[in-house]
Amino acid sequence: MNLARKDYLLAAVFGIFALLPLIPGVLPSSFTQHVFLLIFLYASMSQSWNVLGGYCGQVSFGHSVFFGIGAYGAGMAVVHFQTLPWPGVIVGAFAAAAVAMVISYPVFKLTGHYFAIATFAIVEIFNRLFMVWDWVGGALGLDYGLTDTGIANFVWYESKVPYYYGALGLMVIVFSTVRWIERNRLGYLLRAVREGQDASESLGVNSTWTKLTAMGVSAFLAALCGAFYAQYNFRVDPPMVMSLDVSMKFVLITLLGGTGTLWGPLLGAAVLIPLQEYTRAMFGGLGGGLDLIIFGLLIILVVVKQPRGIMGILEDLTRGRKSRKQSEKGGA
């Protein structure tokens, strides 16, 4: 019975994923496509954070640094070196992973709140550094000029559809990587460290290596998302890609969806991003921040009512159904 329900769930998930490529054909509105591609992008960003924050239990507020390095990788390739973005994407992703591992080594000696506070400081340091670093454009940032559209430059001006598929592809890559990690040795090690670092070490887990690996993978994936963001916005500057504001998005979406679960980041993004975009479209023009107030209230509601996020709500619903069925069986 349980196996059958699981199969249904899996079939439903695959069904939804199978339908996603059809959406641009069914919903031609460019704003709708924009919202969908942001959902995929933010789900991928949050999933990258989930590797470290969710599976490994290390709450980082520094992920915008790696996201930003990825964005600058693509941006520098296009604007500074006037090449295709792809070499910059690869270099940016590896640079982000390397930077992440180098700065995390000392920071991982801290735990809990102290670790979180240190990551806050890292964002500020990198933000200031990039603001005054003229080689990367400093405060002016990097502005893309007019270029040929197409997959080579990964730039399109008139259509959102290629970006939609790009974001979908990115999400498949990120989610597949995390799914693979979840099912393999690294996934078990990450969860062991999350559940109790000392206990896991007593069983032979090298927690430092595990956390550094999680950080490296997490930063690499976050940088890929940053590169996509740069290509979508044709601009990179520190407040846009390397700020506490961006870092909070990584954390918030995952918390809302459910940390340490594969589908949590997607659920969080699927709720939060349309809420953010549609409330701004509907109420933003009124001024007074009504859109932001509605947005904030809904987040508070979910976090207060269900701290385990939307995945927690779904689990409770499933558990409720299960216990009702059991009581029906045992009743009479």
Place this chain on the structure above:
Amino acid sequence: MRKFLAIAVVAALVLGALGGVAAAQDKVIKLGTLYPLTGPCATAGQRCKAAVMTAVEVINNAHPDLDVPLAAQEGVMDGYKFELVHADTQGKPNVGKSEAERLFNQEGVWAILGSYNSAVTKPASFVAERKGKIFMCGCSSSAALTERNFKHFFRIAPTDKTESHEFVTFMDWVNEKYDADIETVGLIYENTEFGKHAAEEGKAAADEAGYEVVADVAFSPGATTMDSEVQSLKAADPDVVFGACLGGDYTLWVRTMKKMNWLPKMSLNYCTGYQDPMIAKQLGDDGNYFMGGTGYSPQFADLMPAVAAVEEIYKEITEPSVPFDSDSIKEAAAMFVLAQAIEKAGELDHDKVAKTLHSNTWEAPLTLSGEVAFVPGGQNELAMSYLTQLQGGDYKIIYPPEVANAELVYPMVPWEER
């Protein structure tokens, strides 16, 4: 039969009414506004939005008592009315870009006005240019915006480059007239698109005119302290400081100078917190003797007689009720110029209206020059501002001398003597 006739009459009336509605709807020109309605620049953004609303109110309805273009008639092109769709950029370039796309693609606006922050105007106007649609910019001042050779981008405000040259010309004049011995310049600016460009232009103009730049101090906008920045200025002790600090940053900068008991001999500010009459009021005595480029102040009433009556409408729209300031009035002027161009072009073809905008000089009683003319790239070559000094809380015109209504107080009165 009677029943059939009754139904036919009702149907005809309904269809007629719908036809009328459709015809009325056809005579609407939708325009998008893009301003920071939330975030650190929200107050300025809200005022810019209200300024465009004011201009549209004047253009859409008959106001024969007002001495501004298109006021006497209703709408443009024989009855077309403007309808505004407002969007909030939050002061963020990525939000500005996606909102510009939404305004064009979803809301179907014909053109966009905006968007206060130069860093936001840049990507948002890129969207418009790619689509071949018009972007009218009132007050963003980064010179880079009109150095892109865009065909559909137009800017009313003077650029930081223009103001920088005005500053050094003024300093030469002060040296000559007051034997002031000004030799050195310090720069303080927010580390953004606007501030960085302003500082670069200020440095270039100062170098060219033979002044030595002895301090170059950048700060993060929204800073909670400016102690180290002011300390750097104090250590270098320049004769004149060029400032590019918006809103609350300007207040903090002035108060920090007071705390550290230091002032330059003269402080010249770009279109910044200095220009905001509310900020000047908040600073009280502390705000006095600072100077800057000013495009409008209620004290300019004699120079811009057409403004007062329009300002009454603006005051009704703003909450709390305030007069125009240098930034918001430029947004209203942008709307009037755009409407005149549509009227003159006589059709809603973007290229034709853009060409019309480029090839004419426009009546602009809400600007100091009274006229607007665009050069290739979209800069208003007639843009100007006067140098004012806050004296007793009023913006007094100091330069050019032919319009001055007060004598320069030089050097600035030290804190302990106020």
